[in-house]
Amino acid sequence: xxxxSKCPVLHGSVTTPAAGTKTNDWxxxxxxxxxxxxxxxxxxxxxxxxxxxxxxxxxxxxxxxxLKKVMKDSQDWWPADYGxxxxxxxxxxxxxxxxxxxxxxxxxxxxxxxxxxxxxxWPDNGNLDKARRxxxxxxxxxxxKLSWADLLIMAGNVxxxxxxxxxxxxxxGREDIWHPEKDIYxxxxxxxxxxxxxxxxxxxxxxPLAAVQMGLIYVNPEGPNANPDPLxxxxxxxxxxxxxxxxxxxxxxxxxxGHTFGKAHGNGPATAVGAEPENGPIEAQGFGWASSHGxxxxxxxxxxxxxxxxTTNPIQWDMGYLELLYNYEWELTKSPAGxxxxxxxxxxxxxxxxxxxxxxxxxxxMTTADMALKMDPAYRAIGDDFMKDPEGFGQAFAEAWFKLxxxxxxxxxxYIAGDFPAxxxxxxxxxxAGRSLSADEVSGIKGAIKASGLxxxxxxxxxxxxxxxxxxxxxxxxxxGARIRLAPQKDWAINKPDQLSRVLAVYETIAAEHxxxxxxxxxxxxxxxxEQASGADVAVTTGRGDASEEHTDAESFAHLExxxxxxxxxxxxxxxxxxxxxxxxxxxxxxxxxxxxxALVGGMRSLGISATGEGVWNDAPKLDNSWFRTLLDMxxxxxxxxxxxxxxxxxxxxxxxxxxxxxxxxxGSNSELRAIAEVYAQDDNGGKFVTDFIAxxxxxxxxxxxxxx
Numbered sequence: 001x002x003x004x005s006k007c008p009v010l011h012g013s014v015t016t017p018a019a020g021t022k023t024n025d026w027x028x029x030x031x032x033x034x035x036x037x038x039x040x041x042x043x044x045x046x047x048x049x050x051x052x053x054x055x056x057x058x059x060x061x062x063x064x065x066x067l068k069k070v071m072k073d074s075q076d077w078w079p080a081d082y083g084x085x086x087x088x089x090x091x092x093x094x095x096x097x098x099x100x101x102x103x104x105x106x107x108x109x110x111x112x113x114x115x116x117x118x119x120x121x122w123p124d125n126g127n128l129d130k131a132r133r134x135x136x137x138x139x140x141x142x143x144x145k146l147s148w149a150d151l152l153i154m155a156g157n158v159x160x161x162x163x164x165x166x167x168x169x170x171x172x173g174r175e176d177i178w179h180p181e182k183d184i185y186x187x188x189x190x191x192x193x194x195x196x197x198x199x200x201x202x203x204x205x206x207x208p209l210a211a212v213q214m215g216l217i218y219v220n221p222e223g224p225n226a227n228p229d230p231l232x233x234x235x236x237x238x239x240x241x242x243x244x245x246x247x248x249x250x251x252x253x254x255x256x257x258g259h260t261f262g263k264a265h266g267n268g269p270a271t272a273v274g275a276e277p278e279n280g281p282i283e284a285q286g287f288g289w290a291s292s293h294g295x296x297x298x299x300x301x302x303x304x305x306x307x308x309x310x311t312t313n314p315i316q317w318d319m320g321y322l323e324l325l326y327n328y329e330w331e332l333t334k335s336p337a338g339x340x341x342x343x344x345x346x347x348x349x350x351x352x353x354x355x356x357x358x359x360x361x362x363x364x365x366m367t368t369a370d371m372a373l374k375m376d377p378a379y380r381a382i383g384d385d386f387m388k389d390p391e392g393f394g395q396a397f398a399e400a401w402f403k404l405x406x407x408x409x410x411x412x413x414x415y416i417a418g419d420f421p422a423x424x425x426x427x428x429x430x431x432x433a434g435r436s437l438s439a440d441e442v443s444g445i446k447g448a449i450k451a452s453g454l455x456x457x458x459x460x461x462x463x464x465x466x467x468x469x470x471x472x473x474x475x476x477x478x479x480x481g482a483r484i485r486l487a488p489q490k491d492w493a494i495n496k497p498d499q500l501s502r503v504l505a506v507y508e509t510i511a512a513e514h515x516x517x518x519x520x521x522x523x524x525x526x527x528x529x530x531e532q533a534s535g536a537d538v539a540v541t542t543g544r545g546d547a548s549e550e551h552t553d554a555e556s557f558a559h560l561e562x563x564x565x566x567x568x569x570x571x572x573x574x575x576x577x578x579x580x581x582x583x584x585x586x587x588x589x590x591x592x593x594x595x596x597x598x599a600l601v602g603g604m605r606s607l608g609i610s611a612t613g614e615g616v617w618n619d620a621p622k623l624d625n626s627w628f629r630t631l632l633d634m635x636x637x638x639x640x641x642x643x644x645x646x647x648x649x650x651x652x653x654x655x656x657x658x659x660x661x662x663x664x665x666x667x668g669s670n671s672e673l674r675a676i677a678e679v680y681a682q683d684d685n686g687g688k689f690v691t692d693f694i695a696x697x698x699x700x701x702x703x704x705x706x707x708x709x
Contacts, residue, residue, distance in 0.1 A: 031580055031670045035183035035588045036597065043178040049144055051175045052416045058145040058172065060419055066138055067158040078130040079298045081356040084315040085134060086159035087262025092131040093156025094258060095124065097405045098217045102245050102559045103208025104589065105474030106184050108408025109174070112149035116180040121276035123192050123215040126289050126303040127265075129277050131155075133287075149174035153405050163261060165317035166398035171406055173416030183588070189214040195225060202235050210243035212236050218244070221264075221306060223368035228332055228340040233368045234376035245407050245427065245556065250400035252373060252382045257397030259370060260321045263309035263356065265301040266337035268293030273302050299357055305337035308365030309353040319390050322383060324351060324364055325374050335365075342366040403427055410475020413706040426553045431481040434517045434545035441514060442540050445521060446528040448510045454503060456529040456621040457608045461568070462503045463526025463701065464609070465495045466519075468567065469560045470703040472591040477560050478704025481547035482519035487554050492561050494570050494611070519544035523701050530697065533607055534623035534690050541702055562586065566663040567604050570611035571644055579644050580666040590703065596696040598667060598676040602627045603693035605664070614645060615664035625689040628681035630658075631668050638665060 024030055071089070074080040081087065096114045099107030113119055120129065132152070139151055150172045157170045185208070189196050192215045197206040202224065205212075212219050219236040223229050241251040268291065274280070277288030284290065294300030311320035328344035335341050343363055344351070352361035373379045386393035403425065409415065411429050424430040437445070449459065466484040469477030483489055485504055491497055507521045514521075520542045527538035564571045566583025575582065587597040604610075608621040617630045636657060641647040646665055648658040667673045680689040702708060 031578075031584070031666060031673075032183075033584065033594050033670075033672055035584055036592065036594050038181055038183055038588065039177055040179070045178065046144060051144070051147055052173055054145050055147070055150065055172050055417045058142065058417055060172075060417065063138070063142060063146065063154065064158050064161075066141070067155055068162050070134060070138065071159060071162050075134070077297075078134070079357070081263060081298075082315045082354065083358075084163070085131070086163045086315055088131050088134075089155040089159040090258065090261055091156075092128045093153055093159075093405065095128060095217050096152045097408070098244065099211075100245065100404075100408045100474070101208055101210040101243055102556065103210070103243065104585070105408065105471040105476060105559075106208070107210075108474065109153050109405060110149060110408045110474075111174065111181075112147060112152060112176040113181055114152060115148060116177075117278045118180070118186065118215075121278040121288060122217075123276075124217045124304075126273075126276075127301070129286060129288055146172075147174055147176045149176050157401075157405070160261075160317070160401070163315050163317055165257070165260070166394040168398050168402040168421050169419035171409065171412075171415035171420040172418040173414055174409065185209075187211075187214045193220075202232070203239055205239060205243070210240050212240055219369055221304065221367035221369045222340040226340060228342075228368045230368055230371035230375040234372035234379060237369060237372055245403070246400065248378055249382055249396060250403065252379055252386070253393065253396035253400045254404060255369070255373060256321050256325075256383070256386070256393070257401065259310040260317055261311075262314050263353075264306035264365075264367070265303040266305035266307035266335040266339055267300055268302045268336055270302065270305050270337050272296075299355060299359075302337060305335060305339040306341055306365070306367055307335035307337065307339070308341060308362060310364060310366065310370070312351050312353050312364065314353065317394075319387070319393070322387055322393070325366060325370060326383060326387060330366055330371060330374075340368060342368070342371055399425075408474045411704075411706065414475055424551075426551060427556065429476060429481065429547070429553075430551045431547045432545040434480075434520065434543045435515070437514075437516055437520060437542040441516070442524060442542060445510060445514050445516060445524045446531070448514070449506075449521070449525045449528045450532060452506050452510070454506060454525070454529075456533050458499065458503050459525040459529030460533075460604070460607050461496070461609055462500060462507075463522050463529070464567065464604070465500070466522050467526075467701045467703065468562070468565065468586075468590065470700070471560065471589045472703070473589055475704070475706070479519055479523050479701055480544045480704045481552075482517065482522055482544070483547050483552055483557065484522070485518060486547065486549055486552050488558050488561065494562055494565060494568065494572075516542070517544050517546045519546055526697070526701065529607070529621075530623060530694065533621045534694075536623075536690055536694060538694055539698065541698075541705065541708065543705075543707070565611075567600055568609055568611050569605075569615050569661055569663055571661075571663075574643055579662045580670075583663055583666075590700060592696065592699075594672065595676050595692065596699065598673060599680065599689065599692045599696050600700070601663070601667065602631075602677070602680060602689070603697070612645070612661060614659040614661050617658050623690055623693065625680050625682075625686045628667075628677045628689070631664070631677060632674075632681050 071085050072083060074083055096109035101107050119125060135151055135155060154170045157167055160167045187197050187209055193213045195213045197209055198204055211217060219240050220226060223233045224236050272291050272293035274290040275288060277286050280288050291302050293302055313320055330342040331345055333341060333343050343365055347363060353364050355362055373383055467479035471477050507518055511518045511521045524540050527540045530538045564579060564582035565586060571579045603623055605615045606618060606623055606627045608616050610616045618626060635651055636648040637651045638646045638648050644661045646660045647656055648660060649656050667677045679685055
C-alpha cells in the first residue's frame with residue numbers, strides 16, 4: 001500500500017468527483033440541514049471585522065477617481081473595447097444584481113456571490129472573470145474598507161457616470177460571503193441552458209425562479225429557446241423582469257439604457273471556447289472561457305455568440321439605441337458564431353460603428369429581445385414616449401438602474417455610506433421613525449395587554465405573524481412597520497383574518513392610550529404572552545414605526561405571503577417538496593440555526609400554536625420542555641393518517657393518544673434534529689430551553705431592526 005492510499009483524506013474530492021460514497025448517496029431522501037449552515041464563520045478570513053463600520057471611513061471620491069482611471073487603462077491581456085472598460089463593468093454589475101428574484105428574495109449583488117460557483121461559471125457570465133480581475137488592484141488598495149460586493153456594484157455605476165449617463169449613485173454596506181451559496185435553488189436542470197422549469201405555458205414558470213433557462217440572468221436574447229420571434233420574446237421579458245421586481249416602464253428603460261453601451265461578442269465559432277472557470281485547469285488560475293479563435297480577445301472575442309454593437313457610439317450615453325431601433329427596418333441574420341441577430345436594412349454610413357480596436361467600421365445589430373421592444377405594442381408605446389422625452393428616458397433609466405442595484409439591500413437603514421440620493425422609494429419599504437419606550441412604559445403596555453382578555457395564543461400568534469415575514473435574503477418584511485395591519489397581509493389565510501382583526505383592534509386602542517406604535521405593541525404583546533406561559537421576563541426592544549398604505553407596495557408585498565410555515569404547522573397545500581423541507585427554507589430565510597429552529601418549533605407547539613391543531617400535546621399553553629419529552633416518548637407508535645397527518649397510538653393498548661404532522665415528527669426522525677431535541681428534553685435543560693426559546697424569539701422580533709446593528 002503506497003503512502004497516498006494510506007492517507008485518510010479523500011484526495012479525490014479535491015480534483016475529481018470520485019470522492020467515495022457520501023451519506024446522501026446512501027440515503028438520498030435524508031433531510032439536509034446544510035442550508036441552515038450556509039455561511040459558516042470558519043470560512044471567513046476577516047474574522048470579526050465590522051465592515052459596516054469600516055466602510056464609513058472609505059474615501060468614496062477617491063475610489064470613484066481610481067475606478068475612472070481603470071476604465072481607460074486598457075491592458076494587453078484583455079483589451080478594452082473602444083478603449084473603455086465601462087460597458088464591460090456595466091455588464092458585470094448588471095449580472096451581479098440581476099440574479100435577484102421576488103419569489104424568495106434570494107440572488108442579487110448584496111453578497112459578492114458572483115465570485116463563486118455557480119454564478120462565476122454561468123454561461124451568461126462568460127468572461128466576467130476578466131472584469132473582476134481588472135478590479136483587483138482597486139480591491140487590494142482599499143482593502144477592508146471596500147467589500148467585493150460593494151465594488152462590483154460601484155464599478156458599473158462609475159462606468160455609467162464616466163460615459164455621460166444618468167446615475168443616482170451607490171449605497172455601500174454590502175458584506176461579502178466567503179464560500180458558495182450551494183443551497184440556493186437555481187433550477188432542476190442538469191445541463192446549461194436547459195429550461196425544464198415551465199408548466200403549461202411560458203407564464204407558468206416554476207417558483208421561485210425568474211430566469212428562463214439554467215445559467216441565464218434574464219431571458220435568452222435570441223428569443224425563447226433561440227426562437228427569433230420578438231413577440232414571444234416580449235412575453236419572456238415581461239414575465240422574467242416582473243419576477244425581478246420590474247414593471248414594463250422599468251424593464252424598457254433598463255434594456256434600452258443598458259444596451260446604449262457596449263457590444264456583444266461572438267466573432268467566431270462557439271466550439272473555440274474552452275471550459276468555464278470552475279472547470280478549468282489549475283494553471284488557468286480561475287480564468288475561464290479561453291478561446292482559440294484568432295487572438296481570443298478584442299475583435300476575436302467570443303462570449304454570448306451574439307456579435308456586434310447596439311449603437312453608433314457604444315461608450316457614450318445618447319438616444320442612439322432607440323433611434324436605430326425605431327428608425328430602421330431590421331432583417332434576421334446570424335453572427336459568426338451562429339446566433340440569431342438582426343441587422344438594419346439600408347443602413348446609412350453615418351450610423352456605422354467603429355470596430356473595437358479602431359480599425360474600420362462595422363454594422364450595429366439588435367437581438368430578438370431588442371426587437372421585442374419595437375414589436376410588442378405596450379413596449380412600443382413606452383419607447384415612443386421616451387423618443388419624445390430624452391430627459392424622461394434618462395431619469396427612468398437612472399431610477400430603474402438604482403432599484404436594480406439596491407433592491408436586495410432592503411430598507412435605507414442598511415445604506416451605510418456612499419453617494420446615494422436622499423429620496424425615499426416605495427420599493428425600499430419606507431417606515432416612519434418610531435419612539436423608543438422606557439422600561440416603565442413597556443411594563444405598562446404589557447399589563448394592559450395581559451388585562452385585555454386576549455389569550456396567550458392571540459398574543460404569540462399575532463407577534464409571530466408580524467415578525468416572521470422577514471427575509472434575510474432581501475431584508476424585507478418583519479415586525480417594524482406593522483404592515484400586518486395593511487393589505488395584503490391582513491387578509492392572508494395563514495394570519496387568520498378574523499382573529500387578527502380582533503387582536504389588532506385591542507392593540508390599536510392600547511397603542512393610542514400609551515403613545516406607542518402598533519408595531520411595538522404587537523411585539524410587546526408576544527412578550528406578554530410568553531411571560532404568562534413561562535413566568536420568565538421577556539425583554540423588548542422598542543422604537544418601531546407604523547407604515548402607511550401609501551408607502552406600502554401591496555403587489556410587491558404579496559410575494560412575502562408564506563405558503564408554508566412549519567413554526568405554525570401550516571402548509572397551504574401539497575407541494576413538490578415536503579413540509580419539513582419548506583420549514584428549512586423558511587428558517588434559512590429568517591437566518592436561524594438548527595438549534596434556534598428546533599427551540600422555536602418546540603416552544604410554539606407548547607404555547608398552543610398549530611394551524612392544524614396537531615402537534616399540540618398539552619392541556620394549556622405552558623412554555624416548558626414537555627413537547628420534546630412527549631415527542632421522544634417511546635410509548636407511542638406513529639402511523640400515517642393522510643397528507644401531512646400522523647396518528648400516535650399507545651404501543652401497549654393501541655389507543656389513539658395524539659396527532660402530529662411531518663413537521664412535528666421530523667424532530668424525532670432526523671438524527672441531527674433529534675440530537676438537538678434530546679438536549680432540550682433532558683431533566684437538567686428545562687431552564688435552558690426556555691432561555692434559548694426567548695433568545696430565538698427575540699432574534700426574530702428584531703431581525704428587521706437594522707438600526708440596532
